[in-house]
């Protein structure tokens with residue numbers, strides 16, 4: 028399939044390296060010494076009860092928050108201090124807890140907007156170098172059609188997003204992130220508010236992105252069940268602190284996790 032990327036060679040370096048990150052807001056420790064790595068084909072999950080610091084970690088990774096301490100390296104380059112659009116251009120794409128799309132635009136137009144970081148020709152150059160700009164647009168349209176196929180959005184492609192069922196809107200948001208041709212995908216509560224069927228569909232697409240497209244994923248959720256089914260490794264947070272890090276099987280049996288997470292707000 029045209030979307031397929033080359034498999035990583037064995038022993039390829041980690042795509043993400045988070046080292047002892049600390050972030051406070053007026054004395055509230057949102058992230059209190061968190062460290063983890065994400066491998067080149069890994070599906071890594073961050074879980075924890077409400078207020079544990081999951082969204083804060085995503086906001087650090089995507090350049091919205093700057094931590095007071097620690098380091099973050101993405102594909103060997105330092106991330107901290109970079110603006111969100113720079114980080115997106117480096118290949119780190121994210122989805123949001125709530126659907127963040129242009130609701131009056133069609134599915135195809137929303138996906139096209141996800142590709143803007145790949146356009147080299149603006150309005151005036153497009154007039155001057157019509158041929159190249161045209162080729163670029165045709166190429167973009169072909170990539171978008173691949174994504175439409177991959178996420179099974181054919182039936183909705185010309186519909187305004189506001190008319191779509193919620194689960195399909197979340198899939199379009201995923202498609203917009205894929206349109207950026209990311210090297211790492213951050214998914215913020217991808218099944219929040221979904222019914223069972225929509226959740227199962229989304230779980231299948233998330234696995235396919237990792238397995239067929241070879242894109243590593245960091246997924247944040249408070250739904251223990253989903254994460255335990257999907258993730259290669261899980262980081263459990265509570266009050267900003269790292270409670271456990273390991274395979275789902277190991278984390279699930281960790282007494283600290285049972286006490287801090289399952290016994291608490293879960």
Ligand SMILES: Nc1ncnc2c1ncn2[C@@H]1O[C@H](COP(=O)(O)OP(=O)(O)OP(=O)(O)O)[C@@H](O)[C@H]1O
Pocket residue numbers: 052055056057075076077078079080081082083084249
């Ligand atoms: N911009 C901010 N200003 C002040 N406090 C913040 C800010 N962002 C996060 N916090 C605080 O940091 C802590 C962690 O919040 P965060 O949103 O990261 O948790 P979460 O695990 O994503 O929670 P949820 O599951 O409810 O989304 C909370 O105590 C929160 O109130």
